[in-house]
Amino acid sequence: MITHQNVLKDSAQYGTGDASYRAAGGREGIRQLVDRFYDYMEALPQARRILHMHPDDLSESRDKLARFLCGWLGGPKLYNEKYGPIRIPAAHIHLEIGEAERDAWLLCMEKAVGDQPYSPAFRDYLLRQLFIPAERIRVVGTARREKQHRDTDCAGN
Ligand code: HEM
Numbered sequence: 108m109i110t111h112q113n114v115l116k117d118s119a120q121y122g123t124g125d126a127s128y129r130a131a132g133g134r135e136g137i138r139q140l141v142d143r144f145y146d147y148m149e150a151l152p153q154a155r156r157i158l159h160m161h162p163d164d165l166s167e168s169r170d171k172l173a174r175f176l177c178g179w180l181g182g183p184k185l186y187n188e189k190y191g192p193i194r195i196p197a198a199h200i201h202l203e204i205g206e207a208e209r210d211a212w213l214l215c216m217e218k219a220v221g222d223q224p225y226s227p228a229f230r231d232y233l234l235r236q237l238f239i240p241a242e243r244i245r246v247v248g249t250a251r252r253e254k255q256h257r258d259t260d261c262a263g264n
Pocket of ligand 1: 157160161162168171172175179190195198199202204208209210212213237240241242244245
């Protein structure tokens with residue numbers, strides 16, 4: 108039976124060890140999640156702008172995100188194994204990501220997560236956790252662009 112108490116207990120476990128990785132179905136489950144995520148990005152009109160920020164062939168993007176999420180969820184560090192170290196805000200600094208782009212990305216994730224055989228508690232936990240790096244990407248990128256504008260304005264004076 109799903110009770111409020113159980114939901115709280117489950118959510119508390121997810122951040123520990125590889126609990127989230129296992130709840131997401133391990134490498135195979137995460138690959139399925141990422142495949143759905145990019146399918147939605149290709150299909151949803153709200154995601155057109157962020158889709159066009161990607162290379163035409165999404166195979167490497169699918170591989171990179173799936174590998175990254177394995178490690179991020181407490182499983183094996185598959186991204187680092189193949190592609191080396193990564194910092195998520197820095198990896199997006201060349202892209203113009205504001206609230207609309209952040210929300211489009213999260214919408215694709217919300218839909219993809221909804222298609223997985225996850226418990227409601229894990230779905231909720233995962234989406235709340237994903238908001239954190241998505242928002243960080245927006246904040247760091249916006250601050251960088253504002254600084255560039257200020258520097259350009261000063262240079263022009
Ligand atoms: C905030 C909304 C986001 C947008 C619009 C976005 C968009 C993109 C785009 C366009 C790329 C491909 C970049 C390129 O090939 O030049 C990319 C790469 C990537 N993204 Fe995101 N992303 C977002 C959030 C996230 C989040 C929250 C994560 C992790 C939880 C993430 C993980 C990655 C990874 C691992 C790569 C591969 C980076 C690389 O190897 O260069 N992204 N993203």
